[in-house]
Amino acid sequence: MKPIQVGLLGIGTVGSGTFTVLNRNQEEIRRRAGRGIEISMVADLDVERARGIVGDRARVVADAREVIANPEIDIVVELIGGYGIAKTLVLEAIAAGKHVVTANKALLAVHGTEIFEAARLRGVMVAFEAAVAGGIPIIKALREGLTANRIEWVAGIINGTTNFILSEMRSKGLDFAAVLKQAQALGYAEADPTFDIEGVDAAHKATIMSAIAFGVPVQFDKAYVEGITALQAADIRYAEQLGYRIKLLGITKRRQHGIELRVHPTLVPSQRLIANVEGAMNAVVVQGDAVGSTLYYGKGAGAEPTASAVVADLVDITRLHTADPDHRVPHLAFQPGSLQDTPILPIDEVVTSFYLRLQVADQAGVLAKITGILAEHEISIDAVLQRESAEGEKQTELIILTHDTVEGRMRAALAQMQALPTVLAPIVRIRKEELK
Amino acid sequence: MKPIQVGLLGIGTVGSGTFTVLNRNQEEIRRRAGRGIEISMVADLDVERARGIVGDRARVVADAREVIANPEIDIVVELIGGYGIAKTLVLEAIAAGKHVVTANKALLAVHGTEIFEAARLRGVMVAFEAAVAGGIPIIKALREGLTANRIEWVAGIINGTTNFILSEMRSKGLDFAAVLKQAQALGYAEADPTFDIEGVDAAHKATIMSAIAFGVPVQFDKAYVEGITALQAADIRYAEQLGYRIKLLGITKRRQHGIELRVHPTLVPSQRLIANVEGAMNAVVVQGDAVGSTLYYGKGAGAEPTASAVVADLVDITRLHTADPDHRVPHLAFQPGSLQDTPILPIDEVVTSFYLRLQVADQAGVLAKITGILAEHEISIDAVLQRESAEGEKQTELIILTHDTVEGRMRAALAQMQALPTVLAPIVRIRKEELK
Structure with a gap:
């Protein structure tokens, strides 16, 4: 069977990694995919550089639309990046009935909904393993x-x-x-x-x-x-x-x-x-x-690790592209009709514990004052570490670990603490997660 | 659409975990799979115990063949284990045109080739994520x-x-x-x-x-x-x-x-x-x-972690079962016609480095003798640790780390070292891998 034909839009680091990996492991990949996978066209504004990379193994053009318009091309790989022309080209490729592979996290995080919906209507797949954590199949x-x-x-x-x-x-x-x-x-x-x-x-x-x-x-x-x-x-x-x-x-x-x-x-x-x-x-x-x-x-990055994810997507599509579009793995794990509009919570409602570092005057009652403010906001303390002040030093550092609390409360408590005359510098606050 | 119908063969730890997870997360799973997944039949020799687990939510029978023969059942989950009756039932389920999910590593490691070939000929899928490392999707x-x-x-x-x-x-x-x-x-x-x-x-x-x-x-x-x-x-x-x-x-x-x-x-x-x-x-x-x-x-084990893998396989099958059988993910990653008969090397040809611990007489020349034997077999040494012997003690311990070598050579060297009169106990040898 004729290899599945891939067109590459953009051949920078990840693009040349993809070209290299597909060529080096083509036999192994064919044995897995059941069919060869071949990059037969590459679009890049820097035609000379692109030619230097692919030699005569693929046709190089300056205009990405030539790739999209080519009826021989089954899959378009978008490696341009950004929200601009990349978005236009991905949507055009989908409209032309091409499956799309992209490593473009910015594009998907912002315009994913529109792109996946277009793909669903056109019955094509958009695969994006390379968009998150490079070569890790997360x-x-x-x-x-x-x-x-x-x-x-x-x-x-x-x-x-x-x-x-x-x-x-x-x-x-x-x-x-x-x-x-x-x-x-x-x-x-x-x-x-x-x-x-x-x-x-x-x-x-x-x-x-x-x-x-x-x-x-x-x-x-x-x-x-x-x-x-x-x-x-x-x-x-x-x-x-x-x-x-x-x-x-x-x-x-x-x-x-x-x-x-x-x-x-x-x-x-x-x-x-x-x-x-x-x-x-x-x-x-x-x-x-x-x-x-x-x-x-x-x-999570680099030419070949990212290419590993791009090529895995190409193999997935090659293995499954004949499946009826209603019985495929949904782009976002859930079936398109089953998404929910659960709200994303504002940061003030987020719950974490905190690490605080305060530069305080080394005098009696400071700790009581600070822990008092935390208690007032119902923030309970997990640990306190007070740096021993050197002889004659007039200030010291206070490290506080809190238990879980709502961020809004912490913000209010921080403002109050910061206003104390005994707090001598901007308070450092870093969120803490036990991850268990 | 009617939920996909699953028959469970064996409802022990993993079986009841699967039942629990499918029920608890059924709405979430349906949103992902595009269709409900329902265990409607369970076969277990201990019918009473099985009824105690599933209540009236599934029909319980003693005879696994009743499940396999039921035309309503789309997927058979084998959780019996071992090479015996489990093998017969898996092959019968395949012959009956059922997709099979199994957690049975022993069965697949020994009879996998026969089972996957039967599945290929019948156009059904055999999924086995739960067979290796429990809930990890390895x-x-x-x-x-x-x-x-x-x-x-x-x-x-x-x-x-x-x-x-x-x-x-x-x-x-x-x-x-x-x-x-x-x-x-x-x-x-x-x-x-x-x-x-x-x-x-x-x-x-x-x-x-x-x-x-x-x-x-x-x-x-x-x-x-x-x-x-x-x-x-x-x-x-x-x-x-x-x-x-x-x-x-x-x-x-x-x-x-x-x-x-x-x-x-x-x-x-x-x-x-x-x-x-x-x-x-x-x-x-x-x-x-x-x-x-x-x-x-x-x-890697436990009721719900293993069930996590079993249910993921059920979702995979539900998502993809309408795909034409020649365009599915191959059971063993490579297309059936593309397997190679690369030999598995005998242990004597395996290459690793080694950790050796020798109980030796605490006298001059012992280390020279031992390192001499290793050199003779072209085994180079990475590190040596000699335990300081206590006052009056006549023996000591020698720890040696080697560089990579072929196991056969190490075996020969070990035999020679073991025969030395100054080596006072069986030599401990443990393989070492740098994993980089």
Whole structure:
């Protein structure tokens, strides 16, 4: 049988990884898919560079629409990124009856609902394993492997750049800015790292996992997003003393009246497996009511790990594309007619415990005052650590771990504490999750 | 649409877990599967007990063949276990045109080839996610999530009983026999724990993973199997001093002229995530050429974790059963016509590094003699640890870590060392894997 024909839109890092992997493992992939898979067309604005990569094994064009218009092409792989032209092209490919594979988390987190609906109406598949956690098959696990479960929460290290930075900050005791520079020099962070370090990339991925876990539409605009730029080495050190590591987690959790969807630095108990995920690696923990806790770990970025996910999607489509469109695995795990409009809760209604660090005057009654404010807001305290002040020092540091509380309450308590004349600097507050 | 009808053969721990999960999460599952899934018939020899579990929500019969013969039943779930009647019933269910879901690793590791071929000819699906690592969707990851990769090796903690025992031996410094008793009292080990502690259960699971990873038939009879009964607390302690933990691993590895398939206690570097999997938990590491190392972690046994996998298979079948049988996900990841007969290598040709512990006379020249024998067999040494002998003691212990070598060579070297008059007790040898 003639190999299934794939057209690539954009051949940067992931695109050339996909080309390489498909070629190197073509025999193995054919044995699995039941049919060869061949990239026969590539569209890239930089035609010369693209030719340099694919040689004469694929036709290279500058205009993506030539690929979409080609009736020989069965599957279009979109690796352009962003919400702009990528969205237009994906919708055009669907309209042309092509199956689509994409690694574009931003696009799906924002416009997923529109795209999946278009695909449903046209009877084509949109596959996106590469959009979350690179080569780790987490989309498949959530969408197919854990379908028996009422999923309770998902929490993941889903951005390698920030995990690399946090690992370095911890192991070397450095502050954020110093490590960021080093990460950029090593190629672990981009020249403009904003999307990574501000948590936006992780929030895109958490949004997609949230939809799949709970059967709700993707709604990136409702996600709470906080990055790692304000993190200080001191807090990583104190957290460690208290038995915690700080990770940037994407978290989505089922609550009685809504869903939490948030990205922020988080204290996690050191003995949890996910707390020990170091460097640029990714890991996702899924808590289901039947299976309990499961964890998925691997490389979340890079040419070949991401290509691994893109090609797995190509194999899935090749294996299943003749199935009648009403009997396929639904894009977002739940059947299109079965999505619910459970609201995403505002951050003030989110429940977590907290780590607080206060720079306070070293005088009698300060601790009483602060714990009094917490008690007033019904926030109970789990542990207190007071740094011993040096001889003659007039201020000291107070670390407080709280039990679970509603964020709004903590915000109110923080404002009151901050206003105390004995609190001498902005209070550091980092959320904490036991993940059990 | 009428719910898909499921018949359960055997309603023990996993069976009642499956019944419970399907009932508790039926609405969520229906939203995912696109159709309800209902256990409408149960066969169990203990009819009264079975009725006590299912009440009037399913018809209970003593004869499994009544379930198979019922034209209303779409899917038969085999939870009887073993190679005997379970095999006959699975083949009869296939012959009757039923899709089959089974958690029976022993059956598939030994008779999988025959069963999958029968299913192919009859155009039905046999799903078995629950057969390996309980609720962890590792079969799906290997069969679908990692299809882009040339898989290099798979190594897993795939037996919870033995991992619980090893964790207890390490944390409490106890020997095997003491911990086994305690594990039995706690329900972590069965009254007859042979299959677990001798490594047979892990070998069944490794055999299945081997077939899926490399596209070869299941061949349990070729697996090398060594359990944990001979492990001593001393070796766990020495391993720890050297930066290793001892785990019972099921390993299958691609080599140039064949495939390794083996289960044995293994030293693993302490900093590897899998070395930190404690208690009855399971974890599997898969090394692929594109994705690199990925890890899958969760509960490998128990009523609801195993039911999670059984029900996921039911959802898969419900979603995809109308697809034309030639365009489905192949049972063993590779298309039936594409299996290869790559040989499983005999243990003498397996390559690992080794941990050796020798009880030796505390006299000059002993170490030279022993290292001389290793050199003669071209086995190079990575590290040596000599316990300081106490005042007046005439013997001491020598721990040697080697680099990778062929097992046959090590066997020959061991025989020679064992014959030395200065070697005073049987040499302990445990294989070591760096897993990188």
